[in-house]
Amino acid sequence: MQTTPQLFQKRLKKLGPTWRYLAFRLGYSLLGIGLFILLWVAVGYALFARPGYEQFSGFLPVPTLEAFWGLLFESRFWMSVWASIRRVMIGITIAFIIGLPFGLLIGFYQKLQLLTYTPVQFLRMISPLSWMPVALLVFHSFESAIYFLITMATVWPIILNTAHGVSQVNPHWVNMARNQGAQDYQLLTRIVVPASIPYILTSLRLALGVAWIVLVPAEFLGISSGLGYIINDARDTMEYDRLGAIIIAIGFVGFVLDGSIELIQRMFSWNVA
Amino acid sequence: MTIQMEKVCKRFPQPAGKELSVLEEVDLSIGEGEFVIILGESGCGKSTLLNLMAGLLPLSEGEIRVNGRRINQPHPSRAMIFQQPSLLPWLNVEENIVFGCKLRGEHDDLTVRTAQLIEIMGLSGFEKVKPHELSLGMAQRVCLARAMIGHPQILLLDEPFASLDTITRSHLQEELIEFWMVEKFTAVFVTHDIDEAILMGTRVVLLGGRPRGILKTYEVNLNFPRDIASRGFFLLRSAILKKLRESFDGYQRR
Ligand SMILES: Nc1ncnc2c1ncn2[C@@H]1O[C@H](COP(=O)(O)OP(=O)(O)OP(=O)(O)O)[C@@H](O)[C@H]1O
Numbered sequence: 001m002q003t004t005p006q007l008f009q010k011r012l013k014k015l016g017p018t019w020r021y022l023a024f025r026l027g028y029s030l031l032g033i034g035l036f037i038l039l040w041v042a043v044g045y046a047l048f049a050r051p052g053y054e055q056f057s058g059f060l061p062v063p064t065l066e067a068f069w070g071l072l073f074e075s076r077f078w079m080s081v082w083a084s085i086r087r088v089m090i091g092i093t094i095a096f097i098i099g100l101p102f103g104l105l106i107g108f109y110q111k112l113q114l115l116t117y118t119p120v121q122f123l124r125m126i127s128p129l130s131w132m133p134v135a136l137l138v139f140h141s142f143e144s145a146i147y148f149l150i151t152m153a154t155v156w157p158i159i160l161n162t163a164h165g166v167s168q169v170n171p172h173w174v175n176m177a178r179n180q181g182a183q184d185y186q187l188l189t190r191i192v193v194p195a196s197i198p199y200i201l202t203s204l205r206l207a208l209g210v211a212w213i214v215l216v217p218a219e220f221l222g223i224s225s226g227l228g229y230i231i232n233d234a235r236d237t238m239e240y241d242r243l244g245a246i247i248i249a250i251g252f253v254g255f256v257l258d259g260s261i262e263l264i265q266r267m268f269s270w271n272v273a
Numbered sequence: 274m275t276i277q278m279e280k281v282c283k284r285f286p287q288p289a290g291k292e293l294s295v296l297e298e299v300d301l302s303i304g305e306g307e308f309v310i311i312l313g314e315s316g317c318g319k320s321t322l323l324n325l326m327a328g329l330l331p332l333s334e335g336e337i338r339v340n341g342r343r344i345n346q347p348h349p350s351r352a353m354i355f356q357q358p359s360l361l362p363w364l365n366v367e368e369n370i371v372f373g374c375k376l377r378g379e380h381d382d383l384t385v386r387t388a389q390l391i392e393i394m395g396l397s398g399f400e401k402v403k404p405h406e407l408s409l410g411m412a413q414r415v416c417l418a419r420a421m422i423g424h425p426q427i428l429l430l431d432e433p434f435a436s437l438d439t440i441t442r443s444h445l446q447e448e449l450i451e452f453w454m455v456e457k458f459t460a461v462f463v464t465h466d467i468d469e470a471i472l473m474g475t476r477v478v479l480l481g482g483r484p485r486g487i488l489k490t491y492e493v494n495l496n497f498p499r500d501i502a503s504r505g506f507f508l509l510r511s512a513i514l515k516k517l518r519e520s521f522d523g524y525q526r527r
């Protein structure tokens with residue numbers, strides 16, 4: 001039996017190594033970033049310092065980071081970041097609204113799972129970008145076409161992970177709830193959905209990764225905002241330092257979005273409170 | 274509430290199209306306010322029997338009646354404490370205890386009842402703690418509280434104390450008996466521990482044999498609190514052990 005002070009001590013003990021662990025991780029992250037920049041310098045000089053390639057010297061760390069600094073004060077850049085994030089959010093939201101109920105049903109009814117397995121696996125393997133011509137035919141605005149592409153890219157991981165989460169629900173919890181008098185819909189809302197939340201969040205995280213990858217080429221379509229657009233623009237005007245800076249920005253925004261879902265995931269993982 | 278089981282059989286389908294017969298022709302009648310122990314070796318079908326009474330498993334044959342009415346699905350008046358821990362990890366202790374009441378929409382003085390039960394179960398100070406931070410004994414108390422808060426008329430317990438240390442177990446055994454004497458519910462308690470069986474039951478039902486069914490039933494006419502060193506205890510214990518050995522030898526030779 002545990003008394004309150006004992007439990008408190010246990011928490012303290014947990015906390016101690018956690019801080020040390022965080023510092024440890026931070027140290028290695030910084031080291032990793034340093035090594036990455038070193039590699040960048042080495043490869044950059046090896047490639048672009050050769051005669052005939054001087055025009056590409058914008059890709060070297062110093063000009064790129066300078067351009068990156070410049071981007072931070074550019075309202076057009078921030079508008080583009082926002083435009084891109086908004087598209088990803090809308091695309092994923094549509095995919096989530098379609099994928100979540102599907103995933104829950106597929107996980108809940110085994111026959112439905114067997115029925116949908118092959119088509120879903122098949123559709124999943126089609127590169128989202130191959131839908132591009134279809135999207136342009138079906139949708140009149142480029143904006144909707146992009147939403148469609150992102151939805152097509154992200155609905156599969158959402159469906160599959162949600163369904164997996166549902167099939168992993170502990171049957172003892174279901175029996176317990178039935179014994180306590182739960183109706184069928186209550187089994188869904190009180191047991192299946194909360195128990196699947198970690199899996200649903202994982203599915204969102206996967207979806208985000210895919211969406212962010214698909215977004216940039218999708219923004220090469222005839223629109224005039226977004227990170228994909230301004231990167232294309234920088235290429236056309238041959239501002240390679242700016243191009244490099246936008247690449248860094250794309251990585252950075254993706255990293256931050258992924259990290260924020262990871263944070264939410266931590267809040268909902270009930271074993272490591 | 275009373276429970277009558279008549280010619281109850283339970284068979285599980287096996288992968289190769291065969292069937293595994295777990296219980297055959299079980300007749301058992303449990304009266305109002307009894308504390309019946311189901312005693313038997315591991316794998317003899319104790320959990321299955323309890324799940325049938327709870328209405329969580331369909332019968333293969335026969336009939337189970339509660340208060341004279343045939344049952345075919347679970348009902349909160351027959352609360353179950355499961356062999357495996359079944360606390361919901363995303364809810365804290367308090368939320369786990371009221372889980373069933375919230376499901377059924379029983380909100381009448383819920384806060385007061387919860388506070389009382391938490392006090393009685395020695396869970397004070399742990400209301401907001403998540404299950405993974407609890408010791409096994411405390412988790413089992415939470416399950417007990419969750420089962421008791423709805424004032425069930427029948428309490429079904431599946432080896433609730435099997436994984437606890439001796440001291441914690443004897444505490445909880447005493448608490449449960451006190452509860453039972455106050456609340457006067459009907460209890461069916463599954464165990465594979467003879468001492469636990471004789472300490473708590475008003476009747477001990479031996480499950481086993483081939484085909485599996487009820488081997489024998491013993492009335493326990495000892496007063497509570499029972500003394501494990503008393504003569505009555507000892508005699509009953511020897512008789513039950515002898516019977517268990519006989520049946521074991523019986524089907525080993527065959
Ligand atoms: N859902 C099921 N499907 C198939 N076989 C099952 C199922 N549940 C139980 N059995 C089988 O029925 C038999 C009895 O199982 P049961 O769980 O009732 O035993 P038990 O007496 O509770 O054992 P223990 O003391 O180990 O808990 C076992 O042989 C088990 O393999």
Ligand SMILES: [Mg+2]
Nearest residue numbers: 319320321356
């Ligand atoms: Mg069992």
